[in-house]
Amino acid sequence: MKHTPLFAAHQKLGGKLIEFGGWEMPVHYTSIMDEHQAVRKAAGLFDISHMGEVLISGPGAEAFLNQTLTNDLRKLAPGQGQYTLVCNERGGVVDDLYAYRLADQEYLLIINASRIEADTGWLDRQLASFSRRSEVKLENVSDATGAVAVQGPRVAEFINQCFPGPSNGGTTVPRVGDLKKNQIARFPWGGGDIWISRTGYTGEDGFEVVAPGQMVEAVWNQLLADGKPCGLKPAGLGARDTLRTEACYPLYGHELDENTTPIEAGLSFFVAFDKGDFVGRPILAAQKAGGTDRKLVALKMAEKSAPPRPGYAIWSTGPGATAIGAVVSGTQSPTLGAGIGLGYVPPAFAKAGTLLEIEIRGRRAAAVVVPKPFYRKPD
């Protein structure tokens, strides 16, 4: 299994290590509940060094990316990022990712760990047939780059102490804490440069720090030290999953895969139909106009039961009740104290308030479609 630069740190902290997409990563240090609550109430620190980083630059970079990704990169000022997707010709999702404009003709893509090979292969093939390919430089820097995510309502209290400003690239800010959501900036630190964005995957305020691999451990240690008085705890992949599920953020391989479109997944907001052609546009436009056969819904267990889990069948209720779909993500929500899940059902069953059942170990338990997200951070 592969190890991030923080593997020794995880062992030292007593992390329970599991295999995830070929990587040996901590699922938790104390417990998933404990770490989940820390992120919701104070702060949590995640190793996300297994994720991939791709740099794309040159005069042709914007045009290349805008025809390969679904969202409109032209909206980005230098120092800004956006959530976006890569689709194949059938509109199926190759990956969901964040695209940052670091400078005028310089972009950074942060991609899922499990999709690094698929994405870079796809991008290489797309670039090979791009007419202005001599004006685009594409570099997979995943192996040399690490990252951590620090998330929670109290992060703003210690982030500036950890990474003193001002920035020297991306958004011009005197301090990290001045970054607005989705902004990214470069800061001198530890003899080198690191990029910090105000983004995250938990539904809380927070930052993601991207650094050269050899600097990641120092970044991790500094954050742990500076965050400790505010209640910062290291948090593993288990809490990462419960947090993102409560926020209704998709996880590739669950809500998204190569046979699922962003429209089915409820992500039309991140598909820019007015920017010109991009891979998958015709099918996605047809789905946007004419509808899809299935829609992603948020489900909450309506009776005391075991939580929904990926793969469990979703049933309609009443006479003629039948299996209509399946759960793709599910867990016991630490914040709601109930089972929650995401699943695909025909559009007729997708309205909030619809009563459905989830088959759990041969018995069907009552569930209700609820609006997304399950959790929204307090203002």
Next chain:
Amino acid sequence: MANVPLDLKYAKSHEWVRINGDVATVGITDHAQHELTDVVFVELPEVGRKIKAGDTCAVVESVKTASDIYSPLSGEITEANADVVADPALVNSEPYENGWFFRIKIANPDELKALLGPEQYKTQISGA
């Protein structure tokens, strides 16, 4: 090292057994609850159900996974612990006391010999 009370018997699959006459109380060990971490749901067998040693008869769910519980003995379920269903966290906080799962009227006392003693169970979990 996990707590392994000396007055109990144990199954390799991490259930404990407390014998009182011909009734056995069954739960999961401190080692097991520590491995699971936060228990969020417990599904227990119906009272009156007849089971054989080794049958799956209960399910314990943590945040991440569902785990089967195997009956250490054959017999009839006489009681299922409503407290642990109402408050699954008892499995973590009191695995040997209020976090018990069910009681069986023992059909075959010879089966007790196949269970592990505390020292044997300790050996098993320290090797794990």
